[in-house]
Structures are given as structure tokens and as C-alpha cells.
Amino acid sequence: MNVGIKDVARVAAVSPATVSRVLAGRPVDPDMRDRVMAAVHETGYRPNLAARRLRSRHTNTIGLIVADIRNPFFTAVSRTVEAIAYDRGLRVIFCNTDEDAAKEAMYLQLMQEERVTGVILAPTREGADRIAHVESDFPIVLIDRAAPNASCDSVVIDNAAMAAKLVVHLHRLGHRRIAGLFGTDTVTGRERCDGYGRAMEECGIPGQVVPVPHEREQAQRVITALLEDASRRPSALVVSNSVMLQSVLRVADALELEIPRDLALTSFDNEPWMEFVGGGLSVIEQPVEEIGRAAVTMLMDRLDHADCVTRRVVLAGRFIARGSGGRGAEA
């Protein structure tokens, strides 16, 4: 049998209500407060959060649902969200959907049952579409992947502009055959694809969009098909994220392509190891900490102003030029 608030009250010779008040930091006579604190330490009392949540009707818990925890981008954002949330006395329920819309729906329902205060969500494509219509009991902040028409607050980076930046960079270096590799299932992929397409148009060169599935084996097959024929091979690639980039590197390695000599490479996301591959990869670094911080802040703010219009925070990425752009054939 565990020690409860009544036991503490008995030891301190006060009422349970007073113990509760002391623990909540409400005004209580200093004498009593000391007696209560002493009793708490003496008994080793630990409040039962389930009971507290039931009675008080707020859980001080947020849900964090990401699509792929192996993607370092999400890892980094999660870490920030977790740190900030715990700092503010919020618990975090962490979920990983592995890009599975059914799992996502299941988790969203779980959040409902947990009566969470709010949710931070990086949705799958399907999920993003669904969210736009559904009304939930708690506020949701979308991160990284948010259709512009969403009915939720969101924190994103300017994907189109960033993709364009990569295209322009490659174009300046003299590349004319620049293929774009983008995820098939995410809003992010689509936005980056759009930015890529427009930038190619503005450069006056024909684009070549390659949709890449999330699953690794399939991804490598698609990429192999793109690169194996030397005569039709693009001279440069814009890659949508670091996971996809690893598939590209593996295929390039298998085909014995040297970077950037045989193939120039640019990508989203910035990981430490990218400094050491292909003479240093030129990438768009995403402001992962800011994204996490903005998401939590936005969520807290939404709780205070439930009826405020939906907001969209758009952050800029940072372009980091290293050597992997190489020189285009026509430079």
C-alpha cells in the first residue's frame, strides 16, 4: 500500500485539503506549510498523477507525434520539444508513426483518451489531409508538414524557396541537367518539388522530377534506374532529405560514381557526417531548435487564446555551400 495525501495529512495533523494547497503552492500558514513539508519527506509521499489529472481536469501533457524518428531532423526537433516541455512542467507522450496513416490515426485517438492538453504533429500526407477537416478536443500544431490550407497552427520552413536556392546554386555552377528527388507521401516533398519546378523554369531548363518512395529498398531501385545509364544521367541532384540522401549515396557507391565529379549532390538537412562525404555536401540546414521552440510556444499560446485565428510560422533554412556542387559540364 502506497502512502497517499491522507497519510501525509494525518502525520502533519492537518486536513488533506491543506496538504494539497501546500503542494500546489497556494497561500498557507508558514507553520502548517513546514509541518506538511516535513510530513511529505518523512512519509516519502509521491502524488498520484492519475488521480490529480482526473480531479483537476487538466493533464499537463502534450502529445508529440512524428512520422519517422530515424530521420535526424525529427530526432532533433523532438529533443528540443521534450526539453522545453519538461522545463515548463509538461509531460510529453512521444509517438512514432513510421509514415503509417493508420498508426497516426490510432495515436491521435490515444491522445483523445489521454485528454492531452495539446498535440504537436508531423503528419503523413493522408494525415495532413484528414486533419484539415477534423475538429478535435485539443489544439494541434503541425510541424514540418502542413498543407497551407490546414485548419491548425503550423510551423514550417519555406520549402519552395529553399529548394529553389539549391537549384540556383547548381545552375550557377553550370549544371543544366538537374534532377529533383522528392518524397511521394508528404506535403513537404510536394512543396520542395514545386519550388524546384519553378526554379528550373526560371532558369530556363527542363526539370526532371523523380518521386521516391519512403521505403528504402524501393527508393534505391528508383534511384538506380535514374543513375545507371551514363548517357541519360543528370549531372546534379536536389535531394529532399537526409534519409533519401543516404540511399542516393549507396547507389552512387554501387555504380562507382564519384561525387562531385560524376554527380553533383545537394540536399536538405545538415548532419555532421555530411562534411566528410563527397568533399563536403552543400545543403539546406533546417533550424531544428527554432522549430521545436516555436511549436511549443505556439501550442501554449493557443491554449490561452483558443479562438485566435490559425497562424503559420514560416522559418528560413540556411544554405551551406560546401564542395559537392562541383562544376557542371557546360561551365
Add this chain to the structure above:
Amino acid sequence: MNVGIKDVARVAAVSPATVSRVLAGRPVDPDMRDRVMAAVHETGYRPNLAARRLRSRHTNTIGLIVADIRNPFFTAVSRTVEAIAYDRGLRVIFCNTDEDAAKEAMYLQLMQEERVTGVILAPTREGADRIAHVESDFPIVLIDRAAPNASCDSVVIDNAAMAAKLVVHLHRLGHRRIAGLFGTDTVTGRERCDGYGRAMEECGIPGQVVPVPHEREQAQRVITALLEDASRRPSALVVSNSVMLQSVLRVADALELEIPRDLALTSFDNEPWMEFVGGGLSVIEQPVEEIGRAAVTMLMDRLDHADCVTRRVVLAGRFIARGSGGRGAEA
């Protein structure tokens, strides 16, 4: 106002107890079951987990506390634990301590307040020591870092043997000046260090142990000191994990050392990008999925057999030889 079990009961014209029984899958008259299910759908009822946990006195929740979520090893293990746990109907409370013993203690207390079923923990060095003495209300399974004398179940890999394997590999390639870089704060680091030391002894060459702090800046300073003087530079390195490895790579890059020509490199952990650095890094791959699975299984088993003696699962790592061993000067 949210819909509760009483509302469902009213709609289905049964008692709340019956609704509870239906939802729990206990034997109930088929007619009533149908009525209840219909009422559940009609009302959109979602059980309140806080109330359920309070009354039933089991939370079906496990805590997962890791020391550094940015370390892909922990990411991978976490992903497996999460997937398996949710499969078994368990919630996971995920926490990241950032190698901070105080944060770890705070989280452990939180677990107490959440009345979790059990905890899977990758402790800091301090934490590992403390755990050995403390008795908690819930079972704890230690992963990755577990002092052999711990009073908890644990899942680890055979760190000493694996470190020795790297030493032997390098020795066979002709290296004689092999430095070992290990974390200062973890049991794992110490074990790998021991294995390294013994293997060096057996090879009959003097060891050079370099303690590397977890914080990145400091780590790079230590590594720079080790590598900058060409005359005293070791010809090969055994590195304790992939995070530390990235610091090594950055320093090597800054000093313009080529791998493996100027410096042979071996490490623990296997990440996709390691294929493409230094002609492919030779590493020890840890069985991350098995570790996660074993941890959950062990925890569940401990719940059924509370008084069983403490067990220790030791898994083997897999050595993957690539090119980064190079050729030692004396080969």
C-alpha cells in the same frame, strides 16, 4: 462537457458496469454487447484513461529513459521499444536525460508519480551506481549501460570482447600504435576501455587510453591534442561510438589527415553514412532491434515473476570490416 461511461449506459439502457465489462471484453450477453457498441459509436465515447488508471491501479505504461537521443543507437533502440510496447497495448513515456544525472533522477521520480508498470533505462554513470542501491516501486531493465553488479535486469552487448575485436583487427593489419577513445561518464565506455586494454596487452603493445568528454567542443579539443603532433600521432584509433566518431572525423578533416592513409579508424555503431567515409569505416554493429525487444520482453517477464533472480542478457555485436583499417606502418 465530454461524454462519459454513464452517458453510454443511458443510451444503451444498461448499467455503467455493463459498459465497462463490454469494453474490457468480459462475458456479456450478445444483445447487450451490441447495444453497448452501438451506443459507443453513436456517442463517440472515448474512455478517460486517467480515471481508468486511478481505479484499476494499473497504468499499462512503461517509461523509457535514454541518455542521448541524438545518438542513433538510442534512437534505433527507442523506435523498437516503442513499436513493441504499443503492439502490446502499453503506453510509453519517453525521456531524454542528455547525460545529466540530475535530470535522470527527476525523471525516475516522475515515473514513480506516474505509477508506471516498469522502466527501461540507459543510465548515466552516476545513475548506474545509484540504481544499484536504490529499491524502486517498479521493475527497471537497464540497457546498454549496466554495471555487472547491478540489482536490476539488464540487456547489454559484450563491450569488452567487441573492443578487443577491433584491436585485434587493427593489430593484424600491422598497426602498433593504437589509441583508444572512450567516454568518461559511462559504464559502457569503461567496459570497452577494459577490453581494449586487455587486448592491447595480449598483443604485446602498449595501450594509449584517451578519455573523451561527452560535450562536443571539449571532445574535439582532446582529440586535436591527440592527433595534431604528427610525430606522436597513433596510426590507428578505436572509437567508442558514432557521436565521438564524428568529432574525430571533424578534427581529422581540420588537420587534413586522410583516412585511412594517415589514420586508421574503427568504431562502435553502424550507420548508413559510414559506408562512404574514409573508404568505408570498419565498425562493430550493435543489434539494436534485439536489444529493444529483449528489454521489453524482460520487463514483461519480470512483472510476472517479481521475485526471480536478476538476469543479464549479453548480446554479441557484429564486426563489419570495410576499408578504414588501412595498413599499419610496420605491415
Add this chain to the structure above:
DNA sequence: CCTAGTAGGGAAAACGTTCTCTGTGGTTTT
């Protein structure tokens, strides 16, 4: 046909808190 046993449903207690409401003692105001 009667009794014992069983299966399943309803009423109400219980889980451990917080919250509301009431009471009391002291202080300020008139």
C-alpha cells in the same frame, strides 16, 4: 418438482486527488 449451483447484470463503493462551500478568527471600517 425442488434445491443447489452458476452466470451475468445492477447498485454502490472505491481509487487519490482537487475543488467548492462553509465556518471561524482576526482585522479594518464606519
Add this chain to the structure above:
DNA sequence: AAAACCACAGAGAACGTTTTCCCTACTAGG
């Protein structure tokens, strides 16, 4: 000096479930 007010403590309800206990109706065995 009386009235009004304020600050704070205690009693007990309430949160939304599950569980316990009892009761009924049915089945099986004698």
C-alpha cells in the same frame, strides 16, 4: 463598539472509471 470583510482551514463532494457485492434468473441434478 458594531458591522463588514478577509484570509485561510476543514468537511465533504466530485472527477470517471472499475470492482465488489448482491440479487435474479436460469440450468442441472437428485
